[in-house]
Amino acid sequence: MGDRERDRGEFSAFVQRRQHRLLRAAYLIVGDERLAEDLLQNALIKLADRWPRVREGNPEAYLRTTLYRDAVSWWRRHRRERLVAAPPEPPAGADPADRVTLRLLFAQALAALTAKQRAVLVLRYFEDRSEREAAEILGVSVGTVKSQTSAALRRIVELSPDLAAAVGRD
Template structure:
């Protein structure tokens, strides 16, 4: 193996190690399933590795992020289905000391009620704190699509998960109750 190929391998390994936890969290928020998130990230990393010589001097993380989000939407489209359970999961009460956990559970449940594209837009905009323009670039959609889908997704969250706004209001300092 030539020294140049070893350097490329080391560069890619360092890149993958540096961004994998952050990207796994984002992938999980997009799809709501840890195993699927791991699969999406692994598949995306393979695609980046195959193109590493061309990507390494550019923005490989942006490319990786785009692959994860697009593959999540593709997965959803090809495998559309509902998972039914006999009973809803238990919710932690305020006396359980699990306010943060409860907020996370309610948030994850609320996100699962949105389409993959809406989840991707909300995660990029509000979790990863990207601008509307950057979100449009990452997802390969028009700026207007990001704006309209953000509005629609936030409205759906308010309608489908009113408990989320109640929890956020409780956790906010100086919140009106």
């Protein structure tokens, strides 16, 4: 097996293992399924082009950084946001009726946030990234991550006081 075939196989295996979670993260950031798919596909193309150089390092970090930075670039080009009503997965263990209500409240509140606020929340809470990591990925300062996180959580509670416990602001 040649180097190109091995690289292709390793890249394919990498994508298959991670694509669902990466697509979900992209969707949570942009709020649009098709845009999320496009952003992920473009990030994967960029990773494929550089695979021989990054495969031994941390290709997932490279891919995530590309994904988030491309999303920020898209927002800068297209200030008008298009959001869909599909909320993220509900918390485990909750009553089904309460979970549906919580999902709807959260989706409405999330849709009202700015793109940067959504990105920061996804990185910090869905991706479980540190403030420093989120700042590096988004190309902003740690202070910006802190202020955007605080503003986003405050706004979520303002929009839906029932979410105060879910976001730790009760």
